Amino acid sequence: MLDFTKCSVEQLMEEKQLLEKKYADYVGQKLKLDMSRGKPASTQLDLNNDILSTLETYITEDGTDARNYGVLDGLSEAKKLFSELLNIAPANMIIGGNSSLNLMYDAMTRLFLFGTEGERPWCQLDQVKFLCPSPGYDRHFAICEDLGIEMITVPMHEDGPDMDYIESLVKEDASIKGIWCVPLYSNPQGICYSDEVVERLASMKTAAKDFRIFWDNAYGVHHIYDEVKLKDIFEAARAAGNENRVYYFFSTSKITFPGAGVALIASSLSNIAEIKKHMSIQTIGHDKLNQLRTVNYFKNAEGIRTHMKKLGNELRPKFEIVLNTLEKELAGTGLLSWTKPQGGYFVAVDTLPGCAKETVRLAKEAGVVLTGAGATFPYQNDPQDRNIRIAPTYPTVEELQKAMELFCVCVKLAGVNRLLIENQ
Structure with a gap:
């Protein structure tokens, strides 16, 4: 494979002409493909259609009528399933x-309005900061931005966020109030936190007494290849005497139907009591019929695991299309590096510095919409303009293959143009 970074200007000009012709051919095909978000395809959603007919009764195990008001914190059978x-x-x-x-x-x-554990509400503080391992999930960052929280970018390593950097920050700065974490098959790189990283997050010394870990285990059961085990963050936090530090989140949105799944928050008993106090003002209870439908459909945890194997079989060919195409078209070119996740929903790639936005622009003009360049960083600012999140789940396998072939042409064209500018 030709290493573009070692080519002469004359060789780069020749490759540029060939790539422009290929690109023009794709533009002429008038493609309309969307890979901008991690949306399930209809074939994936079809795996769950039976859930719509599982509500044989609306009376719960303890005799509650699920059609009515009440049960603020959720049905006991739903808690049992997720427990x-x-x-x-x-x-x-x-x-x-x-x-x-x-x-x-x-x-x-x-936390902003009321604070926690008797600490001042965050809205009363001069400054509130949050740690954001990056590349990361754009919707996490959007929450901080919406509330005016200053975001601090934390580099990601192969075993999770840079803990040396995190520990050096949190022990000195009481305005750093928390950290976002997607600990298993992280969005977008597919990184799995090591036992050491989990332990250090749970036990590190923080200047802020009310420091909180937002533990978004969105892909905790989304194994595509061999299952990866994640160390229990609650166990680690209890052992370190920091049991109130963790808010744990999970949902079935990408297990059953987005918009019609079941979500949960878990934490210490003290935190749960605090949440329920405010939550009782906010709502009388959530959709218990949907909780009951979900329980009836899966029956138990093994039912979810069996379903996730089917889902893995559905997604595996798409991930392999992405990885195989990248390997075939870009391995050894010096223009792109990428992750090889064992699960989750995304593949992350890094172009040459300064090429991500141009790659995304070229793809869009040829009819393939990707996640915006920079979206995986706070304030949508990728300092090197190189990271792109690939979301392979929504297109058909035929569409995905076409989109990835075009993507590789865009990466090459953007990279060659950048190298020519640098060699002027």
């Missing part, structure tokens, strides 16, 4: 509506 799946005690969780993102936003705003 078995996630190894979290039922008393430590609240079953919410369909959206874990909603629960995260609510958790953040409660």
Whole structure:
């Protein structure tokens, strides 16, 4: 494979002409493909259609009528299901509506308005900062931006966020109030936090007494290849005497139906009591019929695991299209590096510095919409303009193959143009 970074200007000009012709051919095909978000394809959603007919009764195990008001923190059978799946005690969780993102936003705003453990509400402080391992999830960053929280970018390593950097910051600065974490198959790189990283997050010394870890385990059961085990953050936090430090989030949005799943927040008993106090003013209870439908459909944790194997079989060919195409077209070119996730929903790639926005622009003009360059960093500012999140789930396999072939042409064209500018 030709290493473009070692080519002469004359060779680069020749490659540029060939690539421009290929690119023009794709533009002429008038493609309309969307890879901008991690949306399930209809074939993936079809795996769940039976859930719509599982509500044989609306009376719960304890005799509650699920059609009516009440049960603020969720049905006991729903708690039992997720307790078995996630190894979290039922008393430590609240079953919410369909959206874990909603629960995260609510958790953040409660801290802002009311504080926690007797500490001052964050809205009364001169400055509030949050640690944002990056590349990361754009919707996490949007919550901070919406509330005026200053975001601090933290580099990611192969085993999780840079803990040396994190520990050096939090021990000195009391205005740093928390950190976002997607600990298993992180969005977008697919990184899995090591046991050491989990332990250090749980036990590190923080200047802020009310420092909180927002533990978004969105892909905790989304294994595509071999299952990766994640160390229990609650166990580690209890052992370190920091049991109130963690807010844990999970949902079935990408397990069953986005917009019609079941979400939960879990934390210490003290935190749960605090949340329920404010939550009782906010709502009388969430959709218990949907909770009951979900329980009836999966039956138990093994039912979810069996379903996730089917889902893995559905997604694996798409991830392999992405990885195989990148390997075939770009390995050894010096123009792109990429992750090889074992699960989750995304593949992250890094172009040459200064080429991500141009690659995304070229793809869009040829009919393939990607996640915006910079979206995986706070304030949508990728300092090197190189990271792109690839979301392979929504297109058909045929569409995805076409989109990835075009993507590789765009990476090459953007890279060659950048190298020519640098060699002027």
